[in-house]
Amino acid sequence: MISASAERLQQVDLVIVGNGALGLFLAHELTERGAGSVAVIGPSSSETGASQAAGAMLGCFGETTTESLRTDASRTRFELGVAAHDRWPAVLEGLEEFSLTGRPLLSAPDTHVVLNSIGAELDTVNYQAIRAALDEYEKPWEEVDPHDIPGFNPRLDTRSLSAIHLPAEGAVDARGVLEALERKLRAAGVHFVDATVNKLVSSDNVVTGVELDDGHVIEGGNVVVAAGIQSEALVRTVTEDIDLVPTFPGLGFAMIARRSGGDPFRSVVRTPNRGFACGLHVVPQGGGLEYYGATNRLVDSVSGVTWMADVRFLAQYSMQQLDERAASHEVVQWLSGNRPVTLDGFPMIGWLPPAGLYLMTGTYRDGFHCAPLLAEHVANELQGKPGIIDPMFSPTRAPIATRTVEWSISEYVEHNLAAWFETGAEAAPQMTTPQIAEYYRTRCVQLYDQLNIDYALGPDILWYAQGSLRGARRVSRYLRKHRGNSAPQPQSVQVGSGDAR
Ligand SMILES: Cc1cc2nc3c(=O)[nH]c(=O)nc-3n(C[C@H](O)[C@H](O)[C@H](O)COP(=O)(O)OP(=O)(O)OC[C@H]3O[C@@H](n4cnc5c(N)ncnc54)[C@H](O)[C@@H]3O)c2cc1C
Known part of the structure; x- marks a missing residue:
């Protein structure tokens, strides 16, 4: 085992960058396995992180949409949630005694x-x-x-x-779970470093550690970046030459x-x-x-x-x-x-080309729920054992395609109509719903023309690209590089009526 100084941490077997649900559950899985020294680095405030704001619904079937089981890829993604669900009773049982809330987690x-x-x-x-x-x-x-x-x-x-x-x-209780996890990990000897990582440190194309915002370097046998939405920028501090799916x-x-x-x-x-x-x-x-x-x-x-x-x-x-x-x-x-x-709505979990570097992020709206399962998978991979989730979630994949452009436009229209009515938006009284739909359809067709891409985007990315020039340029630049790389997957099972499409 590599030694760790009590004064200022110098070296550990594994550096985990990010103290959200993914980072903490990974540290938890590894300590349960007795897998060497681990440091979790992240600012204790975690104030822009997702986990501390989560409702932490263990949502799996409640999250289902018409898209969830429509293609093989989305079905594989959906089944991550199904498998994750089974992990929670044991997770909570192991955490309850470390909880300070006085209420069940x-x-x-x-x-x-x-x-x-x-x-x-x-x-x-x-x-x-x-x-x-x-x-x-x-x-x-x-x-x-x-x-x-x-x-x-x-x-x-x-x-x-x-x-x-x-x-x-x-x-x-998301905040209760995070607190209990941290207490349990501290008791198990995990090093918590209340700091921000400024950049990854590498030598001969091997990532060897991280540099904190005050310049202090912590070396690690491996480095896992689980810094949520900051992960992509952090990975790019070691090399720009890496073809990551944008986040x-x-x-x-x-x-x-x-x-x-x-x-x-x-x-x-x-x-x-x-x-x-x-x-x-x-x-x-x-x-x-x-x-x-x-x-x-x-x-x-x-x-x-x-x-x-x-x-x-x-x-x-x-x-x-x-x-x-x-x-x-x-x-x-x-x-x-x-x-x-x-960009394609799927998580990014896997080793990256600079040796010693692993990425786990991209969990969007159910990362809290999936964290224990993902931790088990990543711990396996770090220990050289077979993973338990599909390798399709590799961070350097071509974007996963699940729809045609025509399907994507219809989906965009449906989401806009849903938002239109829920927010109480009003058109001239004589305007019909098909006319409102046509307005959104036209805007979406124009957007695809502007982006000049053949990959079919999800409604949220389209909405974003519609309103942000910077976002549109980023989406378009990346997808033009991958043009022709991502044909839509065959549709497997049709769930729901789908008539609205
Ligand atoms: C409002 C809201 C509601 C949600 N509801 C649910 C739900 O009901 N169920 C569910 O399963 N999921 C939910 N989610 C999604 C879920 O929260 C995320 O998918 C998941 O928490 C992501 O975890 P993470 O650890 O990858 O990222 P984060 O929680 O964002 O953690 C990343 C951590 O890394 C730290 N960090 C960032 N940069 C650095 C750096 N350079 N150095 C060191 N540390 C750094 C940050 O401070 C942060 O604490 C919700 C999200 C939000 C925002």
């Missing part, structure tokens, strides 16, 4: 998915996709009367007309409020994924607290700010669609974080 054991009419057809088809996926994977669920969901008290004009109960899919910050906002009265929520209550985001949801936190989330907007650069539009969005729609009484709840914590979103 499993903050909600189950989920209700509600279908209301404020969105658009996208809600309906994704709702159907959830039910179909539950049936296909033989998971328990039942139809329930929305009136019977504890805490659920929407305004009458946005009431839910249908709801299902997922008894085996809940949520954890974009998915800035998200959520809030934790103290209930002021009325029946509390006892389960996660959520809509299906809709309108470029992860659906509106409330996650009970225990102790009279409830997490309301979450917005998602792709932005040019990482920040800890919250858009005023997002504050309005979340507050207003929580009051309308979840609980009228939320208006008088007391917000005790504002959370914002940056999801690591890859």
Whole structure:
């Protein structure tokens, strides 16, 4: 084993850059295996990180959309979540004694998915996709009367007309889990370095360690970059000559409020994924607290700010669609974080060309949930054992293609319509929905012309490229380099009606 100084850490077997869910769960997996000295480096505030802002729904089937099982690639991605789900009971059992919250880390054991009419057809088809996926994977669920969901008290004009109960899919207290993990790891001798890594250090094309922002160097037998949305920039400090799938910050906002009265929520209550985001949801936190989330907007650069539009969005729609009484709840914590979103929507997990360097990121909206599974996979690979997830998630892959351009345009239109109706946007009264759809279709066709690409993008990346010249240039530059490299995958199983497409 390589030695570590008690004064100022000099060397460890493994340096993990990033103290979010991925970094911490990897350190946890390795210490459980007794795998040598480990340092986790990251600023203790973690303030722009995704994990500290997560609702931490252990969402798998509740996250299903019409896209989830449509191609072999997305099915493989979906099944990461299915496999991850099974890890959580043991994870929580091992963490509970290190928790300081005084409440169970499993903050909600189950989920209700509600279908209301404020969105658009996208809600309906994704709702159907959830039910179909539950049936296909033989998971328990039942139809329930929305009136019977504890805490659920929407305004009458946005009431839910249908709801299902997922008894085996809940949520954890994200901040409680992170804190318990850190305490457990410290007790096990993991080195925590409260600093930012300035750059990776290499010699003869081998990554040998990291340089901190004050110039101090920590050497590592291997370096794992798990720095969320900062990972790509960090990898580029060792070489620009690496063909990484680009990542974009998915800035998200959520809030934790103290209930002021009325029946509390006892389960996660959520809509299906809709309108470029992860659906509106409330996650009970225990102790009279409830997490309301979450917005998602792709932005040019990482920040800890919250858009005023997002504050309005979340507050207003929580009051309308979840609980009228939320208006008088007391917000005790504002959370914002940056999801690591890859251009093709798939995670990036694997060794990189400079030897000694491993990347784990790109988990977008379910990285908290998938972290224990990914940690197991990465620990295997670091120890020279076979991995447990598909090698298709290699960070230097060609972008994974799951749709045609025509499909992508239709999807973009559907997401915009969902956002249009949910946000209460108004057109001239005589304007019909097909006319609004046509407007978005035309804009999207123009965007593809401008980007001059043959790869079909997801709706969130299109939305971003539409509004950001910098983003559009980045997307276009990368994809032109990969032109012709990524033919759409064959469609395997069609989930949901798909009629809206
Ligand atoms: C509002 C919101 C809600 C979400 N809800 C859910 C959910 O319900 N369920 C779910 O599974 N997922 C959810 N997610 C997604 C999930 O949070 C992410 O996929 C996951 O947490 C990513 O973990 P990570 O460790 O890769 O990144 P992060 O959590 O971003 O951690 C990276 C860490 O690296 C540190 N770092 C960055 N640069 C450096 C550097 N140069 N040197 C050292 N350290 C550095 C950062 O400070 C940060 O702490 C949500 C995300 C957001 C924003």
